[in-house]
Amino acid sequence: MDRKLPRGVTVRGNSLQLSFSYQEERFRESLRMPDTKPNIKAAELKLAAIQHDIAMGKFDYGRHFPRSKHAMRLSQSLQQSITVDQILNEWLKRVKDRTAYSTLRDYASAVTFHLIPQFGTLKIGELKAIKVEEWLSSLEISGKRKRNILIPLRQAYEDAIFDGLIEQNPMIRVRNPKHDRSEPSPFNQVEVDKILSVLTGVERNLICFAFETGLRTSELIALMWDDVDLDNRQIHIRRACVRGRIKDTKSSSGWRSVPLSSTAIEVLLSQQEQSSNEDCFVFYDPKYMKRWDSDQIIRKRVWKKAIKASGVAYRNPYQTRHTYASTLLSKGENPLKVAYQMGHKDWGMIRSVYGRWIR
Template structure:
C-alpha cells in the first residue's frame, strides 16, 4: 500500500491517521513503525473509520481510547457516553464554584450512590422508572434522597441544555415530600436538670443554646465582636459546617437576636474563659480551642448530661425547638419569633410549632 495514501502520514517511527468527523478535522498518531504490513492494516482501519462515519456508527473512543478528542466526541453520543463519565465531568467542571461542604456532599452522592447504581448505563439508557424504582428501595429519608439526586439532576440538565439529549428523564422524577419531624422540646424542669449536670464552659454553651435558639453550627461560630451587651443583642453572621466557616444557611439566617436573660447570663459567665482572646465565644473545655463541629459537643457534653439527668435522649437541635416553643407559649408574636429563629417568614413557625401558638394568636396572624 502506498505510504502516501490520503489520510495516512508517516511521522518518524509512527503513523498519523487523518479524517473528518462531525465537521472537525481529526488527526490521531499511532505509535507503530511504518512497515508495509502496518501501513496496510492502518489503511484498512482508516477505511473502516470513514465507513462508520458515513453510516453513523463511528465510536471515536473505541478506535482511539486514549485520545483527548475521543473524550470530547463521546459526550455527544448519549448511546455511548456513560453516566459515570458524565457525573465525573460535571463535578470536575463545577467544583471550583462549590463550597467545600457542598462538594463533600456531591462527592458522597456521586461515588457512593449514583455511580454504583447507574454508572455503567449510558445517558440514553437512564429512564424515570429506573430512578423511581431505585428511590423506593433507598434506605434513607426523603430529604436525603433529594440531596443524592441533585448532582444527577444538574448533570442531565446541562446535557439537555447542551442539546446532547432530547429528553431529560429527571424532569419526570419529583422529589419526595419531606416529613417534618414533630418537635420534642424540653420542659423547663428538664432544662434545669440538664444544666445542673454541667459546669463551666460546657454549661454556658448549653444554657446559651436553650435560650438563644441558635443552631449548633451558629453557636460555635459566634464571636465576641458579634455580642452587643449594651443593646442586649447578638448578631448571627456565620456558621461552622464540617470544620469550614461559611455564611449562614440562608439570607434570613443572618440576623439580630435579642438576648434573653438566661442567654445573657451564659455569655457573662463565659467571658472569664474566652473574652480575653477576643475571638470565638465558646471553646472546647478539654482543649480550650474553638469548636469546629458538633460531634464532640454531642458525644462529650450533651449525651453524658442527659444520662446523668435521667432524661431520654433527644438530639441537640431540640434546644432550638425549646427556645421557639417557650417564646410562643408565653404569647410572643410569631412573626418576631420567626425572625429570632432565622426564618424568612412565619410560615415555618406556624407549620412546626402550631400547637404552641394560642388560638387567638393563630387567628390573628393567619391573615398575614
C-alpha cells in the same frame, strides 16, 4: 537525541498526544501512552483513521475519545458512548466553584457511594425512571436523604439536556420520595433545668446559651466576640461552622440580630472570665482549648452524656432550637419576630412547624 515524530503527534508530559482539526476547531487529545516507538506508530495510525473519518464525514468524537470533555459536545452517538458516571463527574466539576464546601461534600458522597455504584456503567440513554424509583424504595434511609441523593443525578441530566446529549430526561418522571417532617419535641423548663444541672463550666454555658438564643449548633460554635453587643443586649449572627470550616450562614435570612435574655448575658459574662484575650470565638472545646471543630463532637461528647445523666428522655440537640421558638410563641410573641430571630426568610416555617404553640 530527540526522536522525530509524525506530523500531528506530539509528546505532552509522559504521554503521546494527537493534534487535528475538526469543524474548523483545533483539538489535542492525550492517548495516555508513553513515548515509545511502537506507540508512536499506533498513534500515527489512529490519527490517520481520525483524519479519514473526518474526510468521509463520519467522524464520531465520542467513539474515538469517549472520556474527552469534547465528546459531550461533539459525539454523533452520545447516548451510546457517554455513561452516567461521566455526566455525574462532569457535573461535579461544573458546580465546584459555586457550591459551599459542605454541600459539595454531600454531593460528592452521593455520587461516589450511591449513584455511580448503582448507575455509573449505564449509557445515559439507558437510565429509566422506573429503575431509579425501584432502587430508591430499596434504600433504608429517610425520604429527605433520598431526595438529597437524587440532586446530582437530576441536575446532571438537566445539563445533559442543555448540552444536547439527550432529547428526553428520564429524571422528570422520578417522583421525589415523601419527606416526613419530624414533629418538634421541645423540652419543658423542668427538663432544661435537669440537663443544665449535670453540666459545668464552658460546656454548661454552651448548652444554656443554645436554649436561650435558639441558635443552630453550627452558629453557636462560629460565634465570635466581635459579634457580641452587650451594650445593646444582642448578638449578630453572620457565620456558621460546618464540618470544621467557617462559612456564611445557610441563607441571607440567616444574617440577623438576636436579643439576649438576662440568662444569656450571664453566660457571656461567665465565658469572658474563662477566655483569654487571644480567643476570637465565644465558645471553645475545653479538652483542646480551641474552637469546637463540629456539632458532631458536641453531640457525642457533651449532649448525649448530659441527657443520660439528667434522666430526661433523649432528643437531639436541635430540640434546643425548638424549645426556644415554642417558648416564645407560647408567651404570645409575634410569629414574624420569632421567624426573624430563628433566621427564616418568612413566617411560613414557623406557622407549619410551630402552629400549635401560636396563640
